[in-house]
Amino acid sequence: MGQLDTLEGLTFRSMMGEYILYHKEKIAAYICDDQLLVKILPSTLALLPDAPQVPPYEGAKPMLLVEEVDDACFLTTLFNTMWEELPMPKPKKRKLTP
Numbered sequence: 001m002g003q004l005d006t007l008e009g010l011t012f013r014s015m016m017g018e019y020i021l022y023h024k025e026k027i028a029a030y031i032c033d034d035q036l037l038v039k040i041l042p043s044t045l046a047l048l049p050d051a052p053q054v055p056p057y058e059g060a061k062p063m064l065l066v067e068e069v070d071d072a073c074f075l076t077t078l079f080n081t082m083w084e085e086l087p088m089p090k091p092k093k094r095k096l097t098p
Contacts, residue, residue, distance in 0.1 A: 007076050018056070023079050026086040030063065032056045037063035038078065041085040047078055 004010050009024035012031075019031040029038045037056050038044050044051075044064050053062035068074050 004072070004075055004079065006072070007079055010079070023083055023086070025089060026083065027089070028079055028082065028086055029066075030056045036066040036069050038066055038082065039086065040064055041082050043081045043085055044078065047074075047081065 004021075007023070009022075011022045011025075012019045013022070018033075020027055021029040021031065023029075027039075029036060031037075035054070037054060038048075040053065040061075040063060048064050048066065051064040051066065054065045055062050066075070066078070
Protein backbone atom coordinates (compact mmCIF):
# COMPACT_ATOMS: atom_id res chain seq x y z
CA MET A 1 0.00 0.00 0.00
CA GLY A 2 2.92 2.32 0.67
CA GLN A 3 3.97 2.11 -2.99
CA LEU A 4 0.54 3.43 -4.03
CA ASP A 5 0.37 6.40 -1.62
CA THR A 6 0.37 8.93 -4.46
CA LEU A 7 -2.39 7.19 -6.44
CA GLU A 8 -5.57 9.26 -6.27
CA GLY A 9 -8.77 7.45 -5.40
CA LEU A 10 -7.20 4.30 -3.94
CA THR A 11 -9.08 2.72 -1.05
CA PHE A 12 -9.13 -0.75 0.42
CA ARG A 13 -11.41 -3.02 2.40
CA SER A 14 -10.47 -5.96 4.59
CA MET A 15 -12.36 -9.15 3.75
CA MET A 16 -11.68 -12.43 5.57
CA GLY A 17 -8.09 -11.53 6.40
CA GLU A 18 -7.27 -10.37 2.87
CA TYR A 19 -7.75 -7.00 1.15
CA ILE A 20 -9.68 -5.71 -1.84
CA LEU A 21 -8.17 -2.61 -3.48
CA TYR A 22 -10.51 -0.11 -5.12
CA HIS A 23 -9.30 2.47 -7.61
CA LYS A 24 -11.81 5.29 -7.99
CA GLU A 25 -14.56 3.02 -6.63
CA LYS A 26 -13.84 0.13 -9.03
CA ILE A 27 -12.44 -3.19 -7.78
CA ALA A 28 -8.92 -3.29 -9.18
CA ALA A 29 -6.88 -5.78 -7.19
CA TYR A 30 -6.64 -8.15 -4.27
CA ILE A 31 -3.93 -8.67 -1.71
CA CYS A 32 -4.04 -12.34 -0.77
CA ASP A 33 -1.34 -14.29 1.05
CA ASP A 34 0.95 -11.23 0.79
CA GLN A 35 0.61 -11.21 -3.01
CA LEU A 36 -0.77 -8.43 -5.21
CA LEU A 37 -3.20 -9.79 -7.79
CA VAL A 38 -4.82 -7.68 -10.53
CA LYS A 39 -7.69 -8.45 -12.85
CA ILE A 40 -6.84 -9.97 -16.23
CA LEU A 41 -7.54 -7.27 -18.82
CA PRO A 42 -5.95 -6.36 -22.16
CA SER A 43 -4.04 -3.53 -20.45
CA THR A 44 -2.76 -5.70 -17.59
CA LEU A 45 -1.71 -8.45 -19.99
CA ALA A 46 0.20 -5.84 -22.04
CA LEU A 47 2.04 -4.56 -18.95
CA LEU A 48 2.51 -8.00 -17.35
CA PRO A 49 2.88 -10.39 -20.31
CA ASP A 50 4.78 -13.05 -18.37
CA ALA A 51 2.92 -12.78 -15.07
CA PRO A 52 1.66 -16.03 -13.56
CA GLN A 53 -2.11 -16.41 -13.38
CA VAL A 54 -3.17 -17.24 -9.82
CA PRO A 55 -6.65 -17.51 -8.28
CA PRO A 56 -7.01 -15.28 -5.19
CA TYR A 57 -8.84 -18.09 -3.38
CA GLU A 58 -10.07 -21.59 -4.15
CA GLY A 59 -12.73 -21.60 -6.87
CA ALA A 60 -12.06 -18.01 -7.99
CA LYS A 61 -11.15 -16.84 -11.47
CA PRO A 62 -7.38 -16.45 -11.92
CA MET A 63 -5.75 -13.05 -11.68
CA LEU A 64 -2.30 -11.80 -12.64
CA LEU A 65 0.37 -11.92 -9.97
CA VAL A 66 2.25 -8.61 -9.77
CA GLU A 67 5.82 -9.27 -8.75
CA GLU A 68 7.11 -5.69 -9.22
CA VAL A 69 5.57 -4.44 -5.97
CA ASP A 70 8.55 -2.24 -5.04
CA ASP A 71 8.27 -0.07 -8.17
CA ALA A 72 5.83 2.72 -7.26
CA CYS A 73 5.98 4.26 -10.74
CA PHE A 74 5.10 0.94 -12.41
CA LEU A 75 2.25 0.26 -9.97
CA THR A 76 0.77 3.72 -10.49
CA THR A 77 0.96 3.26 -14.27
CA LEU A 78 -0.62 -0.20 -13.96
CA PHE A 79 -3.59 1.02 -11.89
CA ASN A 80 -4.16 4.14 -14.01
CA THR A 81 -3.95 2.18 -17.27
CA MET A 82 -6.37 -0.54 -16.24
CA TRP A 83 -8.98 1.78 -14.71
CA GLU A 84 -10.80 2.43 -18.01
CA GLU A 85 -11.30 -1.31 -18.55
CA LEU A 86 -12.54 -2.09 -15.06
CA PRO A 87 -16.30 -2.60 -14.77
CA MET A 88 -18.38 -0.16 -12.79
CA PRO A 89 -19.54 -1.54 -9.45
CA LYS A 90 -22.99 -3.06 -9.43
CA PRO A 91 -25.60 -0.98 -7.59
CA LYS A 92 -26.35 -2.27 -4.13
CA LYS A 93 -29.77 -3.77 -3.65
CA ARG A 94 -31.83 -2.12 -0.96
CA LYS A 95 -33.32 -4.36 1.66
CA LEU A 96 -37.07 -4.23 1.90
CA THR A 97 -38.32 -3.76 5.42
CA PRO A 98 -41.65 -5.33 6.35
